[in-house]
Each structure stands twice: as C-alpha cells, then as structure tokens.
C-alpha cells in the first residue's frame with residue numbers, strides 16, 4: 001500500500017548515532033516499583049479477620065483481595081465480568097506492556113496468583129488520559145478466576 005512515510009529508514013544511516021536509551025516514561029517505572037512491594041506486603045494474608053469478605057483464587061483458594069477494596073464491578077476482563085480493586089494480596093505482577101483496551105491504550109501488567117500462578121487479570125500502571133487516571137495503580141480481577149467468600 002502507500003504507507004511508507006514513517007517506516008522506511010535506510011538501514012545504514014543510523015550507524016553513527018550514539019546509543020542513547022529512550023527514557024520516555026520514568027514515571028511508570030517508578031510507579032511500578034513503588035507499588036509492587038507495597039501491595040503484597042501492606043496486608044498480611046494470614047491475618048485477614050474471619051469476618052471479612054474476601055475474593056479468593058478459584059484454583060487454589062488463596063485469598064487475593066478484601067471485598068472492602070472493591071472500587072467497581074462494572075469492568076470487563078478477557079473472560080467477562082471483572083472487578084476493579086484498590087489493592088490485592090498474594091498476587092504477583094507479570095511483564096509490563098502496552099495494551100489497547102476499550103477505553104484506549106493503557107500500560108498494564110498481568111496479575112497472577114502468587115500461590116498457584118493462575119492469571120487473574122491485570123494491573124493498570126498508566127492510563128491514556130486524565131479521565132482514565134483513577135485506574136492507575138489499581139487492579140482488575142476477573143470474575144471467572146476468583147471466588148467470592150462472604151464470611152459474615
């Protein structure tokens with residue numbers, strides 16, 4: 001087709017340019033490194049009171065989040081309904097990547113159960129604009145991957 005304008009650079013022309021690593025988004029990295037340790041260590045799973053309603057891993061029953069931390073139920077995951085959470089526990093983040101979602105291009109990282117490795121959803125690291133900013137640092141738990149336990 002006729003879309004040659006940006007992709008075509010002569011391979012030899014860039015040989016003399018000094019290697020300067022693109023430091024485009026330091027904020028996202030800082031955000032991630034700041035959030036990773038806090039989310040898993042701020043709450044100790046094994047001290048969740050018995051009367052707290054929680055979300056657990058559908059596969060291994062590990063407690064993943066307090067239902068108190070639920071922000072919104074009106075989200076869609078890969079497999080259907082999903083929850084937006086303020087925090088999760090006993091989870092582990094995958095590789096950071098850009099993903100095009102219904103609301104625009106977001107920087108996200110997949111969220112896994114720290115106990116069995118099951119993929120649970122993702123974390124929003126960077127949102128495309130101010131309107132979506134409230135999702136940054138928050139987590140998507142897919143309904144299909146979790147079990148709701150109401151202990152009260």
Ligand SMILES: [Zn+2]
Pocket residue numbers: 057058059060061062113114115116117118
């Ligand atoms: Zn699990």
